[in-house]
Amino acid sequence: MYKNPLECKGNIFITGSGGTGKTYAINDYMKKHSDTTLLCASTGTAAVNIGGSTAHRLFSIPVPAYGQDPEKLTPSKLQVFSQADTVIIDEISMLRNDAFSFAMRALHKAEKLYNRKIRVILSGDFSQLPPIVKKDEERYFTKYGFDKSGFAFTTKEWMELKLKVVELTEVKRQTDKEFIDNLQRLRKGDDSVISYFNDKFFNGKNLLHKDDPSAVYLCSANKEADENNQEYLDSIDAPMAAYQAKKQGITGKELPCDDIVLLKPGAKVMFTANDSLRDAEGEFNQEFDKFATGRYTNGMFATVLECRSDSVVVKTEDGRRVTVKPNKWSVYKYTVDRITAIMKKDEIGSITQIPLKVAQAITIHKSQGKTFSKMIVAPNVFAAGQLYVALSRISTPEGLFLLEEIRKEHVKIDPTVQKFYDQNYTWDIPEAQLKKQKEIEKKQKTKKKPAAKKKATTKKKAVAKKTASKKTVRKTAVKKTTARKPAARKKTVKKKSAAKKQ
Incomplete structure (x- = not known):
């Protein structure tokens, strides 16, 4: 359990x-x-x-x-x-x-x-x-x-x-103990594992061939992956089908699928989501439930058989024919209901797209969280941890091939992370x-x-000023009639003074 x-x-x-x-x-x-x-x-x-x-x-x-x-x-x-x-x-x-x-x-x-x-x-x-x-x-x-x-x-x-x-x-992904041990050492930045990986996966004779059409190519740059995929798709003599994503309230570059998915019958593809197909009672369809999450999983490979207007028919690696319909990915925001005070998760955006992409090449960054049965790796990495991420995607060592030898500069671990590990997950x-x-x-x-005090003082001053204004208005109203009489007297006095002078 x-x-x-x-x-x-x-x-x-x-x-x-x-x-x-x-x-x-x-x-x-x-x-x-x-x-x-x-x-x-x-x-x-x-x-x-x-x-x-x-x-x-x-x-x-x-x-x-x-x-x-x-x-x-x-x-x-x-x-x-x-x-x-x-x-x-x-x-x-x-x-x-x-x-x-x-x-x-x-x-x-x-x-x-x-x-x-x-x-x-x-x-x-x-x-x-x-x-x-x-x-x-x-x-x-x-x-x-x-x-x-x-x-x-x-x-x-x-x-x-x-x-x-x-x-x-x-490790649940792999079972080969020697491979797992060397991966763990690579994760910690140990460059003594270079000879193991080169001998077995670059010079190895009975492993995956570099031209195996069923293998995915892992590289470090988006441009390289896109060029490889486009070149591969162009080489297939079949009509092209384009699937446009439907977006609602979702923007940005970091999306789980492509905005436009281009496919051809015969193309090697990879699933970009888990199958969530359920039966009428809400249970997974057990007829296909080999993976306990539906008919396919994120990262699994297949070959396109037919491109329809609203779906794609593929053949999985184990020979099953599957009709793939658009998948919906949602973005959520947590809120609290004002009446019930219960916490809830509201959908604030979504993107709906065919959960497939041409799988001739994929970047190491996008491979994170995925598992592949066959892959070819170009180890010319530029960021710390990239080589480890790439090599740890494989499910079995027999499915791995290095396009070139690993060199010392490829084994990168950030010195800050290294120190964090050396200090047993602590940091000074x-x-x-x-x-x-x-x-x-x-x-x-x-x-x-001071800002809060100033705000309060300003408010008091405003109230005081308003009160003072009201008092002034009252006084002015009361004295309006009496204010004219002194002015009249003053005028009379002036006339008398003028008469005396004459």
Whole structure:
């Protein structure tokens, strides 16, 4: 029986290499606690994939978040936390430290406002894709007391959570022990594994062939993937079919599917969603339920047989014929019902599209969270953790081929992450950085008080001025008639004076 590691008290950081079951643990937890749990992720794609909100939407995080004051958030922005017991942030590795700091300070304000303690669960693997900090932003990170690496664990808010670390070690994706051990060493930046991967997957004689048409090609750049896919599609002598996505209230580049999907009969494709087909009673169709989630899963391969106007017929790798209809991905926002005070998840946008894409090539970034049976990898990576992400996508070593040899410069782990691991998932914040953050928070607090006082004083002055004006009006009204008489007397006196002179 499955024992969920999230079913314990206190704040948790659940981590582990790819394929250890982090997402499964979250999904299982949400089945039982969705009524009181707020689920979000660091990116739009990750949020759609888990059926939650983005962290930026949930916590009202500005972009950029450094120098911003969460104390300025109105109660209406924080009302969603009034009925929550737990908050889960998935893919924490890609949430920048300035955004994470703002989110936790906003949460702390909500706890005080609604007099409740809210549990925090963070999930992710810092060995995988890092947060994006542009070069021209680094000086602002220093100015506002944030580590230039951008990792969430470098903040004082991470330290204050006193997280219990749950590291999942049993890899579900692969079963080959030698392969798993070398992957784990690669994850930690150990370049002694280079010879193992080169000998077995570049020079290996009885492994996957580089020209295997059923294998997916993993590369580091979007341009390279797009060019490969277009070249492959052009080589197929068959009519092209185009499927336009239907979008409602959803924008941005980070979408779980392509805006336009181009397909041809005979093309190798990959599913971009899990099948959610259910029967009349709401249960999964057991006739096809090989994968326990329907007829196909995200990342599974197939070949296009027929392109129809509203669907695509494909043949899966195990020979099944499946009619694929458009899939709906939704973006959610959490709210609290004003009448019932019950927390609910409202759909605020959606995109509907055929859940398929040409699978000749895919970027390492887009491969995250997917599992492939056959793949060819170009190891010329440019970001820390990319090679590990790529190699850990494969389900069996026999399905892997390296297009070129791995070199020492390809084995990249961020030095900040390396230090975090070496210190057993802890981080020592430099005194100067901590001091800078506290100074900024103090300034933000002192700025608020005079503003509130000034506002109150201005209000009193306005009331006093209004009262004084009313009194003046009354006095003027009373003296209107008497004010004319002295003027008349003055005129008479002047006439008498003039007569005397004469």
